[in-house]
Amino acid sequence: MTITDAPIDAPAADGCCAPEADAGMPRDEAERLAKVGKALGDPTRVRLLSLIAAGARGEACVCDLTAPVGLSQGTVSHHMRVLAEAGLVEREQRGKWAYYSVVRGTLEQTAAVLRGL
Amino acid sequence: MTITDAPIDAPAADGCCAPEADAGMPRDEAERLAKVGKALGDPTRVRLLSLIAAGARGEACVCDLTAPVGLSQGTVSHHMRVLAEAGLVEREQRGKWAYYSVVRGTLEQTAAVLRGL
DNA sequence: CACACAGATTGACAAACATCGATACGTCGT
């Protein structure tokens, strides 16, 4: 996946192709945004996120979520893991249940990055 | 690809699992956000987007972009297509070159949706 | 017209992903 280390020099054509060497956001920030993006890149996960956010308690356990999205428990658990790894939700084990809540800071920060592009 | 039409009823357990039926954002909005998310879900595309945004002219043609990301012309073209279909960039053919520019409105709107979650 | 060049498209292929069913892990009540 993505070599991106070739030092390939710009051909410096005649009419187009300004140098503009290595502008853009730093490599690791791009990586972070991409991770969040990938997590948001599945309608089911967006759905899960919004279900948790919209819930009265601001949190939800997996058993709350399987029915609304119509997927198996295992699959929902997998999606929650992806969301958690992207920093979009946090997991808190309370008794038998695992409560997931939205990490507003990540949303805010992601929104800020998008605006700052 | 995602069945998501099973009418599966909530089991209504005893200690957890509040109804909270079909809350969350409307289905099509989730789909739209997911499309943008998917487009942002690849580091290379984030890189491309930021390169265009950071460029002095606020736009770039493909030949400007292949070198910085170190990928083949065909691949970059493909990525630009994905970005365009997500509404993140706009294409304008000018002479031999195709100039891509960032659609700030989409960024703003996406940021707003994230904040509103 | 013919050639060169920018970009899009196609075909192929490996890697990543979403999903399920089954199974393993924790935690509670009995």
Added chain:
DNA sequence: ACGACGTATCGATGTTTGTCAATCTGTGTG
């Protein structure tokens, strides 16, 4: 200790995705 229940993880499978090399399309220039 046992069984029930919520959740995590694993193995398998079909689909999607990122990438390249090659080809096709369109635009300008000789």
